[in-house]
Amino acid sequence: MFELQNLQRRALLCGSGALLLATLAGPTRAEERSADQILQAADAVRNPPGSFSVRLQLTEYRQGRQSANSVLIVYARPSPDSGQYRNLVQFVTPARDAGKLMLRNGTDLWFYDPSSSASVRISPQQRLLGQASNGDVMTTQLARDYRAERVGREPLKDGDGVQRDSLHLRLSALREDVSYARVDLWVDATDDRPLMARYFSAEDRLLKTAYFRRYETALGRSRPSETVIIDGLDSGWVTVMRSTEHTLREVPEAWLQRDYLPRFRAQ
Template identity: 90%
Template sequence: MSERRPFPRRALLRCCAALLPVALAWPAWSDERSVQQILQAADAVRNPPGSFSVRLQLTEYRQGRQSANSVLIVYARPSPDSGQYRNLVQFVAPARDAGKLMLRNGADLWFYDPSSRASVRISPQQRLLGQASNGDVMTTQLARDYRAELIGREPLKDGEGVQRDSLHLRLSALREDVSYARVDLWVDAVDDRPLMARYYSAEDRLLKTAYFRRYETALGRTRPSETVIIDGLDSGWVTVMRSSEQVLREVPEAWLQRDYLPRFRAQ
C-alpha cells in the first residue's frame, strides 16, 4: 500500500487565501455601484428631473383621531450651481393660512405672511404640521447633503406590510444647516425605492420614523404618493403626507427670490 503524502502547507495557505475574499463577501451585497450612487438612485425615485410642481396634503392624527389638516403647493427648481432643489411653498388651506409662502434658496429659508407683508428667516427643523417639519415638505436631493455608508442588507417590512429585501444606508450630514444630523434610510435592493427612514438629531435622538408607500406612476416612473411620519417618542402621533398633481413645469427664477414674495400670485 502506498504511503499517503501530506497536503503541502504552502499550497494549503494559497488555497485559503484565495477563498478568504469569497467567504468575507458572502452573503454581502454585490451591486457594483457605490453607496452614494444608490442614494442618488433613491433620490431619483422620489423626485422627477428638472422643474416641477406638486400638491401636498398633510393630515395630523393623535391617537387615531384627525386633529389638523393643511394643503400646500410646492414649486421646485434645481440650482444650476449645486444641483440641489430650490423651493417655493404656497399655502392653500386652511383658509387662515391661504396665501402664506415659504422660500428655500440654498441655505436660506424664509416665511412670508401677506397680512404683514414681512418675510422672516426660519429653520428647516421647525414643525410645520404635526410631525412634518418645514424641511420635510421641501424637495431635496439627499445625496447632495449627506454622505452615505452601507450598513448591510436586511429584510424589512415596508409601509404596506410587505417583506422586502432592503439595503440599509446611514446618511451623515455634510453641513450643519440641513434638516437632520443623521438619517438611517432603507431602500429596496431590487429597484432603489425608498422604503423607510429614521431621522436623528445632532444628539443622536430619534426624532421621527417615515414610511414611503402607495407607489404610483407619476412623471414617467413609479414614485411614492404617501409618506407616513411617526413621532420618535409617541407612536400615536402620526402625520400623513399625500402628494398629487405632480407636473413638470417651468418655475421662473424670479419666484425663488425673497424680494419677489410680495408679488407672487397663486398659479
C-alpha cells in the same frame, strides 16, 4: 386607522433593533455600487428631474383621531450651481393660512405672510404640521446634503406590509444647516425605492420614523404617493403626507427670490 396602527408598532420594533441582517448568496448589482450611488438612485425615485410642482396634503393624527389638515403646493427648481432644489411653497388650506409662502434658496429659508407683508428667516427643523417640519415638505436631493455609508442588507416590512430585501444606508450631514444630523435610510435592493427612514438629532436622539408607501406612476416612473411620519417618542402622533398632481413646469427664477414674494400670485 388599522394601517397606521400597524405602522406605529413597526416603528417601535425598528427602534428596538429588531431588523435582522439577511444572508447574501453572492455579489449583486447592489453590492457593486457605492452607498452614495445608491442614495443618488433613491433621490431619483423620490424626485422628478428638472423643474416641477406637486400638491401636498398633510393630515395629523393623535391617537388615531384626525387633529389637523393642511394643503400646500410646492414649486421646485434645481440650482444650476449645486444641483440642489430650490423651493417655493404656497399654502392653500386652511383658510387662515391661504396665501402664505415659504421660500428656500440655498441655505436660506424664509416665511412670508401677506397680512403683514413681512418675510422672516425660519429653520427647516421647525414643525409645520404635526411631525412634518418645514424641511420635510421641501424637495431635496439627499445626496447633496449627506455622506452615505452602507450598513448592510436587511429584510424589512415596508409601509404597505410587504416583506422587502432592503439596503440599509447611514447618512451623515455634510453641513449643520440641514434638517437632520443623521438619517438611517432603507431602500429596496431591487429597484432603489425608498422604504423607510429614521431621523436623528445632533444628540443622536430619534426624532421620527417615516414610511414611504403607496407607489404610483408620476411623471414617467413609480414614486411614493404617501409618507407616514411617526413621532420618535409618541408612536400615537402620526402625520400622513400625500402627494398628487405632479406636473413638469417651468418655475421662473423670479419666484425664487425673496423680494418677489409680495408679488407672487397663485398659478
